[in-house]
Amino acid sequence: xxxxxxxxxPSRGAGLLGDVLREFGHTLKHVRVCDGHSLPVxxxxxxGIVSLGGPQTSMDDEANPWMKQERSLLLEAHRRGxxxxxxCLGSQLLAQALGGxxxxxPGLTQMGYHPIDLTPAGREDPLLAGIGWTSLQFEFHxxxxxxxxxxxxxxxxxxxxxxxxxxAGTSSYGFQFHPEFDWQLIEEAxxxxxxxxxxxxxxxxRFLEQLKPQYPEARRLARRIFESVALCxxxxxxxxxxxxxxxxx
Numbered sequence: 001x002x003x004x005x006x007x008x009x010p011s012r013g014a015g016l017l018g019d020v021l022r023e024f025g026h027t028l029k030h031v032r033v034c035d036g037h038s039l040p041v042x043x044x045x046x047x048g049i050v051s052l053g054g055p056q057t058s059m060d061d062e063a064n065p066w067m068k069q070e071r072s073l074l075l076e077a078h079r080r081g082x083x084x085x086x087x088c089l090g091s092q093l094l095a096q097a098l099g100g101x102x103x104x105x106p107g108l109t110q111m112g113y114h115p116i117d118l119t120p121a122g123r124e125d126p127l128l129a130g131i132g133w134t135s136l137q138f139e140f141h142x143x144x145x146x147x148x149x150x151x152x153x154x155x156x157x158x159x160x161x162x163x164x165x166x167x168a169g170t171s172s173y174g175f176q177f178h179p180e181f182d183w184q185l186i187e188e189a190x191x192x193x194x195x196x197x198x199x200x201x202x203x204x205x206r207f208l209e210q211l212k213p214q215y216p217e218a219r220r221l222a223r224r225i226f227e228s229v230a231l232c233x234x235x236x237x238x239x240x241x242x243x244x245x246x247x248x249x
Contacts (some may be wrong), residue, residue, distance in 0.1 A: 003047045003234060004040055006070060008054025008089055011029050017050065017085075017180040024230035029170050033066045038188070039073050048083035048234030053178060055192065056144055058092040058102050061171055074172075083171040083183025083234045086147070087142050091166075091174030094187035098149035098168050105161060107186040109196045110139045111189075112207065114162050114212045116177060122155035127167065127173060130224045137164075137177035137221075140189050146148050150192035171233060172244050183215060 003026045007013050013030055014021070021028060026047060031037045033056065040046065051074065055175060056064050075097040077084055086094035092102045105111045113136040122128045144161040150169050156165035164176045179190070190197075197204055230236075 001047050001236060002027045003044050003233075004049045004053040005030045006039075006049065006090065007032045007054060008034045008052060010035075010183055011185060013181045015180040015185045016219065017087075017226050019182075020223055021225035021230050021234075024227070025236045026230060026234070034064070036066070039066075039069055043077055043080055043082050046077075047236055049077050051084070051086040051093055052180070053088030053090060053141070056089060057104075058089060058096060059104075059143065074098075078168065078172045080171075081171060084173065085229060085233065086172075086174045087190070088176060088178055089143075090175055092143055092145055094168075094172060094174050095145045095147075095149060095152075095166075097226070098152070100145055100149045100152065101147035102143050102146060102218065103146045105142055105144055106198055109142045109193075110160050111141075111193070111196060111200070112139065112189055112211060113137065113218060114139050114158055114160065114177075116156050116158055118156050118165075119154050121153050122165060125155050125167065126160060127225055127228045128155055131221045131229065135221055136218055137179060138181045138186065138211075138218060139177050140181075140193075141176065145174065177230060179218070179225050182219065186211060186215075236248060 003021055005014050005020045007030055018028060061067050071093055074094050077246050096102055116137045117135050118128055118133050123133055130189050148166055152166045152168040158164045166174050190208055
C-alpha cells in the first residue's frame with residue numbers, strides 16, 4: 001500500500017503534508033511527472049493520490065504533454081473511489097479531468113497569506129471542520145478554477161480567487177491554497193519568483209518578512225487538515241479494491 005505523490009517541480013515536494021502522512025504510517029511513492037517519471041498503471045494497492053502544485057499552466061498541454069496522462073489517471077482514480085487531494089496546479093488538473101474549467105487570473109499573481117472563508121458545506125466537511133470559518137492560507141498562483149465539475153461542492157472561497165477548496169463525490173478534493181508549504185517551501189517559491197516580485201513592487205526579503213508572523217498559525221492549521229487527510233480521507237487500513245470510506249455519513 002502506498003500513497004502516490006505526483007510532483008511537478010524539483011523541491012521538497014509534499015512538505016508538511018508528507019511529514020504528517022509519514023507520521024501516521026503512510027508509505028509515500030514520489031512520482032516526478034514533469035521529469036518523465038511513469039505514472040502508476042495499477043491503482044489496486046494505492047492508499048490515495050496527492051497531486052501537488054507547480055509553475056506550469058494547466059492550459060498548455062503542448063508544452064506539458066504529461067498533463068493529459070495525469071488527468072486520465074485522476075479521472076480513473078475518481079471513478080474507482082481512490083482518494084485524491086489536488087493542491088494548486090493539482091486542483092486545477094483534477095477539476096479539468098472531471099469537467100471543470102481553469103482560467104488565468106486577471107491582474108497580478110496571488111501570493112502570500114490571504115483570508116479563506118469556509119462555505120456552510122466547508123464548515124461541516126471532515127477535512128476542514130477543524131479550522132476556523134475564516135483563516136489565513138498561503139497562496140502562490142496565477143491560474144485558478146473558475147467552473148467546478150458538475151458534481152462538485154464548493155467548500156472555501158476567497159475574494160480574489162473564488163474557488164479555494166472543493167470536493168467531488170466523497171473523496172476527490174481540490175485546494176487552490178498551499179497548506180503543505182513549510183518555511184523551506186515558501187523560501188523555494190520565493191527564490192523562483194523574481195518576475196512576480198518585480199510586478200508587485202516588493203522585494204523577496206520584504207515578502208518573506210511579512211509572512212513570518214502568520215506562519216506559525218498557518219502551520220498549526222495545516223497539520224490539523226493533514227491529520228484529517230491521513231486518518232479520514234486516506235487511512236492506511238483502507239481496502240485496496242477501489243473502495244473508500246464515506247466521510248460524510
